[in-house]
Amino acid sequence: MTIAATHEGPLGIICGSGSIPLAVAAAVERRGRRVMLFALRGLVDARAVAAYPHCWIAIGQFGRFRRLARAEGCRDLVLVGGLVRPAIRQVRLDWATLVEMPRIIRAFRGGDDHLLTGIGRILEGDGFRLLGAHEVAPDITAPSGALGRHRPDAGAAADIARGFEMLAAMSPYDVGQAVVIGKGHVLAVEAAEGTDAMLQRVAALREAGRIRLPRGVGVLVKAPKQRQDRRFDLPSIGPDTVLHAAQAGLAGIAIVAGGTILAEPQRLVEAADANGLFVLGRAECEAG
Numbered sequence: 001m002t003i004a005a006t007h008e009g010p011l012g013i014i015c016g017s018g019s020i021p022l023a024v025a026a027a028v029e030r031r032g033r034r035v036m037l038f039a040l041r042g043l044v045d046a047r048a049v050a051a052y053p054h055c056w057i058a059i060g061q062f063g064r065f066r067r068l069a070r071a072e073g074c075r076d077l078v079l080v081g082g083l084v085r086p087a088i089r090q091v092r093l094d095w096a097t098l099v100e101m102p103r104i105i106r107a108f109r110g111g112d113d114h115l116l117t118g119i120g121r122i123l124e125g126d127g128f129r130l131l132g133a134h135e136v137a138p139d140i141t142a143p144s145g146a147l148g149r150h151r152p153d154a155g156a157a158a159d160i161a162r163g164f165e166m167l168a169a170m171s172p173y174d175v176g177q178a179v180v181i182g183k184g185h186v187l188a189v190e191a192a193e194g195t196d197a198m199l200q201r202v203a204a205l206r207e208a209g210r211i212r213l214p215r216g217v218g219v220l221v222k223a224p225k226q227r228q229d230r231r232f233d234l235p236s237i238g239p240d241t242v243l244h245a246a247q248a249g250l251a252g253i254a255i256v257a258g259g260t261i262l263a264e265p266q267r268l269v270e271a272a273d274a275n276g277l278f279v280l281g282r283a284e285c286e287a288g
Helices: 020-030 062-071 095-099 101-108 112-125 154-173 195-207 239-247 265-275
Strands: 011-015 035-040 054-057 076-080 129-131 178-182 185-189 219-222 252-256 278-282
Touching (some): 011 020, 020 035, 035 062, 054 062, 076 112, 112 129, 154 178, 154 219, 154 252, 265 278
Parallel strands (some): 011 076
16 A cells, blocks of 8 residues: 555645655655645745645744644645755744744754754644655655666766765764765765755866866765655755756766655756766665
8 A cells, every 4th residue: 555545635745945846746646645735935936836736834834834734634744845944033933833942942953854853853743744755756766777878987986985985974963965076085075055056166166176187077976864864855866966967077976776856857867868977876785
């Protein structure tokens, strides 16, 4: 029995920025379950969510969200999409949020995984069931093997292995989910700026002569943090990631099969093939 059939009522999708929330919504509907989108103001494109039943909420409006979700019959929830961590003073608080403020403040005192897990616990404590995007829409996660025409050579394979080793070593510090490795050297580590901005930094470093490796050398490696709650913040890539990797002069991208969300996979593969990049899904046992 699929998750889509285990509970009546629509799946509530709390939508951050980007195309992935819509990809999840489309995949869930293909599996036969209705969806209700809760779009975060200032982050979500109004034209994009118009194709689905939706409500608008602001960060900090927990009471409004709870009322709307219960009215729509949403017990099961997915949190997905980009979210820039706000300052607490920027959060628009309603009464229900104020009641939870001690727990919210504790959640803010840590990395992104700590924050998202804390928010998830608040929602679960209020009777909701939190699911991961990979659970409700497994077909949007990366398969194992090469996604396009290109394959890594021996040098890229060594960089991939080193990248996964480095991400595993950084994982306890809740830093980022991506690194760029070239000929065994660490060229960049993802932090608060996100993957695309990190790749733009690599491109700027090449342009400035700070990275002297030839174009076509270097790999972007992304992986979930070890022991993180995978219902929140799984790594993702899309066509823009491929284009930024190409502009950064990289040979390709390596991700964890089944542990990485693919946004617009057909366009992603087309972009990789057109730019001569490989995109490789590694099985978890190989990546770990």
